[in-house]
Amino acid sequence: MRGISLLLLGLLSLPCAAAEIELYAWERPPLVQQTLDGQGAGLVPELTRELFRRAGISYQLSFLPLQRALVKVQQKPNSCVLLVERRQEREPYYAWIGPLLISRLGLYAKADDDLQLDSLEQARGLRILSHQGSGAGDYLQGVGLDVLYSNKESLNLSMLQRSRARLWATSAAVVHSLGAKPAPREVLPFLTLMEDIACHPQVDPALLQRLQTSLQQMYREGWVQALYQQHGVSLE
Numbered sequence: 001m002r003g004i005s006l007l008l009l010g011l012l013s014l015p016c017a018a019a020e021i022e023l024y025a026w027e028r029p030p031l032v033q034q035t036l037d038g039q040g041a042g043l044v045p046e047l048t049r050e051l052f053r054r055a056g057i058s059y060q061l062s063f064l065p066l067q068r069a070l071v072k073v074q075q076k077p078n079s080c081v082l083l084v085e086r087r088q089e090r091e092p093y094y095a096w097i098g099p100l101l102i103s104r105l106g107l108y109a110k111a112d113d114d115l116q117l118d119s120l121e122q123a124r125g126l127r128i129l130s131h132q133g134s135g136a137g138d139y140l141q142g143v144g145l146d147v148l149y150s151n152k153e154s155l156n157l158s159m160l161q162r163s164r165a166r167l168w169a170t171s172a173a174v175v176h177s178l179g180a181k182p183a184p185r186e187v188l189p190f191l192t193l194m195e196d197i198a199c200h201p202q203v204d205p206a207l208l209q210r211l212q213t214s215l216q217q218m219y220r221e222g223w224v225q226a227l228y229q230q231h232g233v234s235l236e
Contacts, residue, residue: 084195094198
């Protein structure tokens with residue numbers, strides 16, 4: 001009995017294996033896309049794979065709409081969601097790792113539209129297309145502009161081309177990926193957006209620190225910058 005008791009005591013004293021992270025993503029082509037077999041493709045999933053590999057942490061990736069993912073992560077320990085704009089009102093509800101993505105956003109018009117803008121104030125009265133959840137639309141609405149949302153950037157491009165709206169708030173990477181000829185032209189850069197991984201607030205702090213440290217090292221090495229170049233995205 002004494003031997004069994006000592007064995008049990010020894011087993012209980014062993015360190016527990018790190019729990020697998022349940023990671024939710026939302027589709028935002030070309031940066032985050034879901035393949036036919038349910039896997040992630042694009043710049044952000046590639047960066048995430050390397051980040052978790054370096055930190056020695058396993059994860060399971062699945063796709064949900066952004067708002068559902070945010071609610072689920074608040075309720076479910078050991079879960080996180082990719083690509084969340086870090087705002088003051090969200091800050092206390094999540095634990096954060098980032099920045100994972102730095103996006104330079106601009107207002108784009110049709111190639112043959114001679115519209116010129118020097119400020120957002122000059123866009124007042126014009127309808128602006130935006131991808132739901134990207135953060136661009138919320139920012140523009142916050143300064144009193146008229147924003148029309150869709151859940152696909154390809155639909156925004158189509159509506160711009162059909163003059164359903166005169167402006168489209170997006171990034172150069174999205175415009176390039178959709179391959180329109182001629183491509184919409186940027187008429188006003190207006191926001192640099194930093195987006196993080198948002199996790200349940202009680203995720204193990206040591207685990208979060210490993211991820212943050214690994215991400216910082218990837219930036220220092222130039223690994224992230226090289227990945228951005230591969231995908232035609234600029235950090236500037």
